[in-house]
Amino acid sequence: MASKYVIGIDLGTTNSVMAYSELGESLDIKLLKIPQLVAENTIEAHDSLPSFSYLGTTAETENGTLNLPWAEERDFATGTLARSRGADFPERTVGAAKSWLCHNKVDRRAAILPWNAPSEVSKISPVTAAQQYLEHLVSAWESEFPTTPIREQQVVLTVPASFDPVARELTREAALAAGIPSDFVLLEEPQSAIYAWLAQQGDQWRKKLKVGQSVLICDIGGGTTDLTLISVDEEDGELVLRRVAVGDHLLVGGDNMDLATAHSVSQKFAEKGTKLNPWQSVSLWHSCRAAKEALLSVDGPATHSVSVLGRGSKLIGGTITVEVDKSEIASALLDGFFPACGIDDRPQRQPASGFQEIGLPYESDPGITRHIAAFVNAHCSHDSGEVKLPNHVLFNGGVFKATEFQERLLQVMSDWNPNDHSCQRLDGTHDLDFSVARGACNYGWSKATGGIRIRGGVAKSYYVGIETAGLAIPGAPRPLKALCVVPFGMEEGTQADVPSSEIGLVVGQPVSFRFFESNTRKEDAPGFVLDHWTEEELDETDPLQATLTLENSEETFVPVKFDSRITELGIFELWCVGVNSQGQWKLEFNVREE
Amino acid sequence: MGLMAASKAFFKLLFNKELSESFQQLVDGRLQPKLESKPAKPVRKSEPKPKRSDAISLLSALQREARFLDIVSESLGDYSDAQVGAAARDVLRDSGKVIERMFSLRPLTEVEDGASIETPSNFDPAEYRLTGNVSGDGPFSGNVAHHGWKATKCDVPQWSGNKKTEMIVAPIEVEIA
Numbered sequence: 050m051a052s053k054y055v056i057g058i059d060l061g062t063t064n065s066v067m068a069y070s071e072l073g074e075s076l077d078i079k080l081l082k083i084p085q086l087v088a089e090n091t092i093e094a095h096d097s098l099p100s101f102s103y104l105g106t107t108a109e110t111e112n113g114t115l116n117l118p119w120a121e122e123r124d125f126a127t128g129t130l131a132r133s134r135g136a137d138f139p140e141r142t143v144g145a146a147k148s149w150l151c152h153n154k155v156d157r158r159a160a161i162l163p164w165n166a167p168s169e170v171s172k173i174s175p176v177t178a179a180q181q182y183l184e185h186l187v188s189a190w191e192s193e194f195p196t197t198p199i200r201e202q203q204v205v206l207t208v209p210a211s212f213d214p215v216a217r218e219l220t221r222e223a224a225l226a227a228g229i230p231s232d233f234v235l236l237e238e239p240q241s242a243i244y245a246w247l248a249q250q251g252d253q254w255r256k257k258l259k260v261g262q263s264v265l266i267c268d269i270g271g272g273t274t275d276l277t278l279i280s281v282d283e284e285d286g287e288l289v290l291r292r293v294a295v296g297d298h299l300l301v302g303g304d305n306m307d308l309a310t311a312h313s314v315s316q317k318f319a320e321k322g323t324k325l326n327p328w329q330s331v332s333l334w335h336s337c338r339a340a341k342e343a344l345l346s347v348d349g350p351a352t353h354s355v356s357v358l359g360r361g362s363k364l365i366g367g368t369i370t371v372e373v374d375k376s377e378i379a380s381a382l383l384d385g386f387f388p389a390c391g392i393d394d395r396p397q398r399q400p401a402s403g404f405q406e407i408g409l410p411y412e413s414d415p416g417i418t419r420h421i422a423a424f425v426n427a428h429c430s431h432d433s434g435e436v437k438l439p440n441h442v443l444f445n446g447g448v449f450k451a452t453e454f455q456e457r458l459l460q461v462m463s464d465w466n467p468n469d470h471s472c473q474r475l476d477g478t479h480d481l482d483f484s485v486a487r488g489a490c491n492y493g494w495s496k497a498t499g500g501i502r503i504r505g506g507v508a509k510s511y512y513v514g515i516e517t518a519g520l521a522i523p524g525a526p527r528p529l530k531a532l533c534v535v536p537f538g539m540e541e542g543t544q545a546d547v548p549s550s551e552i553g554l555v556v557g558q559p560v561s562f563r564f565f566e567s568n569t570r571k572e573d574a575p576g577f578v579l580d581h582w583t584e585e586e587l588d589e590t591d592p593l594q595a596t597l598t599l600e601n602s603e604e605t606f607v608p609v610k611f612d613s614r615i616t617e618l619g620i621f622e623l624w625c626v627g628v629n630s631q632g633q634w635k636l637e638f639n640v641r642e643e
Numbered sequence: 644m645g646l647m648a649a650s651k652a653f654f655k656l657l658f659n660k661e662l663s664e665s666f667q668q669l670v671d672g673r674l675q676p677k678l679e680s681k682p683a684k685p686v687r688k689s690e691p692k693p694k695r696s697d698a699i700s701l702l703s704a705l706q707r708e709a710r711f712l713d714i715v716s717e718s719l720g721d722y723s724d725a726q727v728g729a730a731a732r733d734v735l736r737d738s739g740k741v742i743e744r745m746f747s748l749r750p751l752t753e754v755e756d757g758a759s760i761e762t763p764s765n766f767d768p769a770e771y772r773l774t775g776n777v778s779g780d781g782p783f784s785g786n787v788a789h790h791g792w793k794a795t796k797c798d799v800p801q802w803s804g805n806k807k808t809e810m811i812v813a814p815i816e817v818e819i820a
């Protein structure tokens with residue numbers, strides 16, 4: 050059955066958004082209003098669904114407090130209510146589930162969230178949390194459009210460009226469990242931001258981007274920062290956009306900035322002898338976000354007052370106000386998160402303190418400009434010792450509503466090459482909150498109607514670890530080599546035979562391969578073997594494993610070679626293919642804790 | 644089962660004008676029932692939801708998000724202007740957000756205060772309020788003293804609680820030590 054709509058879903062770390070358009074002659078993108086609990090028994094439709102889950106108490110479930118128009122006897126809530134409960138009941142509230150999905154030190158299918166919750170709370174897994182948000186969006190769609198169920202529509206779901214193949218696979222698992230059709234497409238979020246810009250520009254974009262130019266997309270979400278570089282090329286006289294690099298997954302975002310502001314402002318309240326309770330701390334957080342946006346807009350006021358209202362019904366008498374200067378906020382946020390730095394500066398890796406809780410691996414260096422310096426230095430070309438800066442910067446994420454952040458970033462980058470005056474904000478509207486969902490919608494529409502597509506393929510190269518044969522030395526691990534199985538830029542819908550010496554695998558027992566990825570090794574072809582590498586070159590993620598079975602055979606050993614595939618939908622698969630036998634076995638990521 | 648269906652039908656008829664009119668016609672014998680074979684829908688277990696006045700839901704939202712009821716219920720005489728101002732700044736900002744989200748208020752005319760405007764000849768008094776020297780049927784011309792307001796939508800939250808709690812605007816908040 051032909052789809053009537055294309056649906057773009059932004060499954061964000063802190064907010065999820067759904068945009069849609071009819072698959073007709075022209076693109077007309079709308080946001081779906083998402084009914085959700087905003088308080089007990091109270092449902093309101095908003096443009097976005099905060100990506101939080103609140104695990105309810107028995108009393109709440111029995112009284113139907115958390116019910117939705119489409120769900121009775123609910124024992125959890127997603128959305129605005131869940132987010133606001135985070136302040137009062139952190140031990141019952143799940144947040145940042147998406148960051149947990151790509152955290153390979155924990156079992157992401159195990160019920161581990163909320164992290165550190167007491168035993169009476171029945172925890173959920175990161176995959177289940179993602180599934181709950183997606184199920185909520187699917188139900189919102191089905192109640193708005195009952196005659197065109199989502200399983201018959203074209204769906205595009207976005208993931209961070211820096212998501213590794215395991216996190217993509219887990220996202221896919223959550224999406225399928227939530228009822229999203231199996232032919233949905235994964236799209237990288239920064240690319241989606243470009244598609245939103247393209248949708249808004251119409252044919253004008255060809256006048257704004259020139260052959261040989263490049264665009265840096267700086268996407269700062271609530272909890273993560275994602276970098277992508279796009280180049281403008283020419284093919285058969287047509288302009289072509291090509292994604293040339295993506296950055297590492299950085300766990301630093303807007304929420305860190307609001308917390309930093311709230312922390313410094315709460316010192317001022319402490320000086321006045323006021324100790325804030327959790328409720329007041331949240332209200333302070335919101336007030337600080339408003340203060341940040343006002344003070345850090347270009348030509349913003351020099352001071353802004355921040356108040357915390359009295360907790361009880363005596364509101365006016367209990368209200369305390371402090372004045373916050375622009376200079377204080379600027380030094381805390383601009384210098385903390387967007388410090389001036391040179392092109393050769395690198396993020397500082399601080400040695401971990403003796404005891405470290407597992408939790409999420411937040412960035413030890415919150416200086417986003419230093420992360421960008423490392424990225425630009427690695428991926429932009431150098432002419433006569435000077436770096437060629439990206440010509441355009443596209444901003445995404447609510448953080449950039451404080452426009453001084455945009456100015457600061459452009460200034461820091463211009464200083465990297467004073468002779469290069471080309472680095473500018475990409476001309477046009479940057480829709481900071483909703484462009485990812487809108488862009489996903491435009492991508493789906495372009496895919497169906499033959500419009501502009503960004504080329505790129507895989508943004509990294511992938512490797513499996515092979516232990517070398519030879520005499521084992523007691524107590525020493527066998528030397529490990531890395532065999533390239535997916536080259537940088539391998540396109541969706543293609544496969545690669547990996548030339549290698551035959552690898553003998555034991556039948557009937559689980560076999561496991563260590564798995565690595567690289568942002569920087571762009572020349573390695575399938576079959577290329579690395580003998581040694583630095584920590585910056587290859588990142589290890591979850592291992593791949595399979596149990597080989599052979600019917601009607603006495604063999605205990607099978608010689609195999611690898612065959613890698615990137616599906617049409619952007620999913621990575623690695624297969625072992627028998628050299629002498631007919632069998633082939635798919636390797637699956639093992640996401641369990643070691 | 645029959646009682647449940649009847650009570651569901653009752654609430655449907657009560658709240659759906661179109662449906663209740665055709666029901667009346669059906670009872671009067673003016674309308675033949677249309678026979679359609681529809682797939683059987685699963686019967687919802689729940690009782691019909693009580694409906695609460697949108698006004699209570701609006702008050703509840705203003706209190707929850709902006710502490711509006713606290714500030715208007717407090718005796719202003721006890722505080723200095725600066726104290727009232729400090730509290731009011733946040734309450735007004737957050738109340739404004741709630742009202743904008745639910746009603747999207749827009750001026751009724753684009754003409755600015757003090758500038759001249761001409762009314763149509765047969766205008767609705769709900770749309771224009773004339774003061775001063777008014778005689779005859781118009782059209783009139785004069786200066787805008789106030790641009791007026793109109794709500795471009797009315798999206799008050801739906802409520803799904805029970806009869807016992809429908810008049811509760813804000814719950815008692817208890818801190819457990």
